[in-house]
Amino acid sequence: MKKYIILCLLILLVQSISAQRIVEGVVTDVGGHPVSAAIIKTVDATTKKTLHFCQTDAKGKFTITAQEGNILSISAISYKKQELKVTMDMPAQHITLEEDTKTLSEITVKAKPIKIKGDTIQYLLTTYKKEGDRTLADVLARVPGFDVNKENGEIQYEGKSISNFYIEGMNLMGGKYGLATKSLPQEDVATVEVMKHHQPIRVLDDFTYSDDNAINIRMKQGAKAHWVTTYSGGIGLKSHGGLWNFETFAMRLKPSFQTILTYKTNNIGKNIRRETDNLLSFNELQSPLSAMLSLPSPSPLLLKGRSLFNRTHVVSLNALQRIDENSQVNVQITFVNDRNEATSLRHSDFYTNSGIRTIENRKQYLEKSNDLFAKIKYENNAKNHYLKNELSGDFSWNKQWLNEQGTHPHKMMGNLPIYTLKDNFSIMKKYGKRLITLQSKNIMDVRPQQLYVDSLVQSINQHYYETNTDVSGSLRIGRFILSGEIGVNAGEHRFTSDLVGVPDSIGLLMGKSSFTFASFYTNPSIEYTVKDFNFTLSGDMSYNHYKYSLDNGQSKFLFSPNLRIRWKATASWTFSADASINTMQINAAQFYPTLVLQDYQYMNKGLAGYNLNKEKSVGVGVVYSDALKGTSIRFRISKSFGDSPYTSTQDFVGNYIVESLTQGDTKYNSWNMFLMASQGIGFLKGKLNVKALYNAMNSYMVQNNQRMPYDTKNLNITSNLDIGLIKGVDLTYKLTYGFHQMKMPAFGKTSNLNSWKHEGRLRVPLCKVLSLETLTEYYHNEIAQKEFKDMFFQDFTLIFKAKHFDLSLAWNNVFNNKSYSYGLNNTLSSSFSNQDIRGRELMLSFYYKP
Template sequence: MKKNIFFFLMIFFSVLSFAQKTVSGKITDEDGIAIPSASVTIEEPGKDAILAYGITNSKGEYKVTFTSAESNVDLKVKAFNQKPLTKQISNSDQNLSFKMQSEATEIKEVQLKTKMITARGDTISYDLKAFDSKNDRTLADVMKKIPGVEVNADGTILYQGNAINKFYVNGKDLMEGGYGTINNSLPKDAVQRVEVLENHQPVKILQDKVPSDQAAINIKLKKSVTMTGRGEVGSGFGDPWLWNVKLTPMFFGQKSQWVVNYKTNNMGEQVENEGNILAFGNRFEGRRINAAQNDWLNVENADVPNLPVKRYLMNNVHYVSANYLTNIDKKKEWELKANANYTNNAVERESYRQTDYFATSDEAASRVTQNIFNQFYTNKAKGELIFTKNAKKGFFKNTTSFSQFWNADRAIADRTDPLGSRHGEESVDSPTSSFQNSLSTIIPWKEKMFNVQSFINYQNDRQTLDVTPASYLKLPGFNPGNNAETVRQNFRMKTFEANHSANIGFSKKGWTFTPEIGFNFKRTSLNSDLTNLQNGQYFGYGEEFNNDLTYSTAVPYASVGVNYKNDAWMIYANLPVNSNNIKADDPVRNVSKSVNKVTFEPNIFAQYTFASFWKASVSGNINNNFGEVNSAYAGYLMTSPSGLYAMDVENPIPQNNTKSAGTRLEYRNPLNNLFFNVNYRYSDTKRNLISSPTRNTSGFTIIGYREEENHALSNAYSAEVGKYFPKFKTNASVTYGNNTSKSDAYQNDDAYNSKNNTQSYGFKFNNTYFDWMSIDYNASISRTKQTSRSLRAELNNENSRKGFTHNLGVFFYPVENHTIGFNWDQVNTNSGLNKYNNAFYDVSYQFSWAKKNVDFELKWMNIANKKVFETYDINPQSISYTRIQLRPSQVMLTVKFNFK
């Protein structure tokens, strides 16, 4: 592995050093007056290919860095009302200044042409019209086709493979990271262009002082004051009657912005996740989290297929949200933001699974079949209030949020195993309250900057798991009495967390040093008991099934941040020394554990920009994790009807040390519309505890842990290449990934080593060349090989799995304002003699009432009425066949319109 890293880094740094030259100087007219905004390009002689380019500043100065193997290159200068200049220069570092001759630029005809991709500094602008098709209606429809930009299934926007840190509309951050609503509902016709802000530092006072390696997206609207939005109303035939309503009016002004959103459907569209925070900004803005329950207790869950959600989600959802932003001062530096959302959702799910467990030293090979029917009920509300000042002379941000959950899960399970057939009914009720407040302020004083941050989080989780009848459970070494009707697991957890820090920043000649001191504190109390009911009387299982644990972590720390930025280099490092003080106490179980350890956990990143279009970076970090409350409780806890979990009283607090390093090479050239990146990441985690599950032939498991040093290694390679072909109006990209993980493990006291290698290939293609047709195509191929090696040869196993998925969308425009669409989803699984092919087809017809900007769509989904999804999976100790219930064929009539 060390050879692989050395080889990769050798190539990496050789690219940096190969024939890299810089030409700089000044461009003036015949009178010696500086010419701003003149373009300076470097080209290889006789080739129509730009190696690098630059734009002169207000003083007429330019600087261009390039890489070429030629001994000479051509330097070309162009400016308005000046005669173009071309000069062949040597491939060397040099300073060259030029005087340009005046020449009137004759304009025969006034014709405005917008370049589809333009670049200025760290900003790359995309003209949306260059990438859309006649069938596209929203920003999200077009964003997926922009070269260098990718949209994940959860709505996260990636640029060059990395998540963005901000999403602006006309320069304002209304959504505070929850940009899914705007991306999915903003009409494309309201957008002038999409801007990618590379290396974006969102805190203005830190710009040119503390660099960032992340990009941001800014949506530039056609009008500075825009009232817009998107709406849909649909109804359809299926089982049951179908509906789909989306109403999302929006307003974007110079002083205020707002978005109101209501969406409801029962036709398989997952709209409730639009409010999730997808971009988290900068650490100096404070801390923001997606509030979520601590889901310790769960019913047995039906499987979920590797398909688009619309194919299997049996839902009944109502989601409403409102986002508001306004400036509260004349200078427009202070902003008030108020956000709120509410979700009411009911989901049904059903699957059948047949699992063949391999033999262990204690148990023979066995087969377990299970049919599970679920009903999940979600009720949650969230409110948020944010005050922000983001100016060159100071920064302030306070975020207060409150979330409340009233969730309930149900399951009906039928199980057949070597001990017989059983029927069980399971339920979990889980109310949760959560409160957070985050404060961060930066105050300038002469050449220094003072930053104070505070984060407070309190959460209260209550959960109850019931299993009826108790005889459904067949856990190793634990079975309810014959008269037990119900087994109940009670659980409550209270969490309080407070993080406070203060730092001061010094800046000089591009360097910024930030000494910081802080104190992080977290206290969690866990109470649980496992009981059963017999003939209406209460019976407990004893102290071994109770927990009364308090787990506290106190970490005072001191660190130094080092940042540097110039035209070529961007370096930042954080060098903290942490004093970790962890304590776990449970007098009922005689648990008293502690760790007091000082750790050094550096995090370093360096990026070098060269030849205008290239970026190369390296990173590395060391991290220590001492576990949470879930790694310290000693009383048995039934987290699911399929298993019990507990830590041995004698086990120490976990200590996990992770060392990781990575490198990245990136190229983005808006002049020829070519983007690509290559990545490598290596990590090694050393742990002092190892999981040691005990499983019986019925598949029920008790999870314990051993004190034993073990490692988890990971190697990941990835590459992506994308190019837009303007002549053919085609955007294409290919991706490759190779991930290998190795870890030590136990099963029924048998030690083994598990190795998993996954290779994936992806291809994306869209074309709008023809006026009568457009095509969108995505395909991926994956190969997985799972190997388990033990000292006992009869326990060794090796399995492999191949997968293929694709999505084809073709739209025909036979007559103006008429669209016929065809969609094909294909998911195939292949493992040995087991092959499962799953195909889904949709057709649609859309009529556009152009005068009113209204669409009428008739869509038939799942034409073949495929009702189940079949797949085959491999695991270190089992092989599973799964059959999952899908949505039946359905027909929808929808009216779509824009708010204006």
């Protein structure tokens, strides 16, 4: 009997086992993106009890045990649940989940606005958005801790510029991420992640301490399933002519491919050219060449849109192809066609040892430029190795015209092209606790330029080449990290100049030269971490040989030690201190033999000097950060004092001002202070930001062979309050204060200039679909000693909002102000400008997002 029972049980067990099977599959959304952490369950069809369950991995894959007749249940947050019946011959499943908009809505309401996971802080963007917000920049500007430059899209977090900008974990935009900040539709962004102490190169995680912040943009699932597009534009009227504005944005995000396309054009004073600025240029060679030929134009960006008379077109293409988990290829192309005009009246006083020299001119300025930027980048970023090669070209064709009437009437035209090529190569390999790195950076900068001033002609041709190749290694020994770098840096600056129409008695007008340099350097460092302290001691040592074509050259040995200490006292408080002794490298661009006419008034003169500037500096800083309370504070104060072997000179020769350097020690010292504080105001859905910059410096220059000391102090304070008073009513108030003081003991004069700006923006709903927005600006500028100019501007915008589009009617500069006045202090000079601005304008605009 016992044998029969055992036999029956074995038969039942075999049947049960034979009825079980393994079900495999992958879960994706409608766009083909894998859905991770989806819950997979097998359910008894009769009792509805759960028999087995599992979760999908990062690639959306799953494996689960099931029996024929069971129900396979698939569910995930924000998606509609699916159920399948398990069959005996069930193949591998590809399950597509559809979004559940109802669930998404419920989650958005209940989700926490801020989540912290280790060094990553996640902000739910919908918590901070308000009526009228269209782009990522609009919303991010009111998130506590963030500061967004509305002109170029640059992002700062807790007072420090971000080091990397990612979309879905991929670096699509590179250094020109302003295009994304100013274009990404905010309603498609789910969260913004701040990655503190971010190290973009994975192999360096264990070898280098990073104090950088990066952000990663997480898009909503719907934005990854298809092309995301937006269209906006408008037409309008001004006192003389018409207005236009048109922008289109297209984005496609896939697991292995990303692309963003934009086209923007306008003549309404919107500076879309700034969005193409290179905001991240860390670890790249920079050309030392400066704008030797530069017309003294009125500032086109003084009042932002109010002072910019432009016609601008910008086209951009950004594409990223992920090859595998670690490697990707990026392509970026940006083209800008820009035309802008400016008109102003400038009164300038130059303080000289023979009295005050005054020039008052009416300036009419025109600039036409074409800029082409292209970059291709390959990157392989794995845990044990890193490989990157980045080739870029930046080409600018720039022409300027300036007509001056007054004390010294002149007509000027500048043809100022700049062609720059760069290549950056890096390879790193990790061997256990050792790291070996090889880097090669290269740059070529070519500037064939001409300036025409009345009957004068100035031509210069500059070629600059530089290469820097180094090998470095790191070794971790317990709490110590020993690092070292050995490399060679070499370059050449070739210069040709020809000035026609100026008397030879002023100086050498035609000539050519070359300056070459080679440097063999080593940078040893030791880093020690104990508990919450991090100590880093490093020293830059180099042997340098310089050769100017017009002399025999020189060789020098340089040494610059640096000490940095960081103490993370608590989760919120971090303290730092640093000290350094720096010996500045020789500037290759200062070596040239001729006079160069910069504009109708200023000339520059080169100097063949091999002495080096030495500077000592000390600084302390403190950072407080509590993201959950929306509080962040960053404070730093530093003192620098140095001894320059040269003194700046300014000689008045006839109608010209000749600027140069002369042999002779100049001692200087300066104080610098930076403060940034941000506090979120949760119950008002807003925040308060305060930023302060202070600089004080003592120095002197030589003017017509007489030593002239001068002291300067600069203070800039900006505070910004953004709140929601009641539902639908939003208020922004911004106060900006500037103070500049210049003391000139030799003349017994002190020039103080103060400026105040009050800016208020109010948005009020008139009904469910209609709202009114007002912008008020008040300026109180000191244009001369104790002489102030008050200016008042008022704008009104009526906004109609529907489901997929907005219509707005804007009436700008209602009081039709035609000019803006301000004062400036320069080295031993002060000036007052009265600049023409855009008058009254009427603009009808639309915004459409399918």
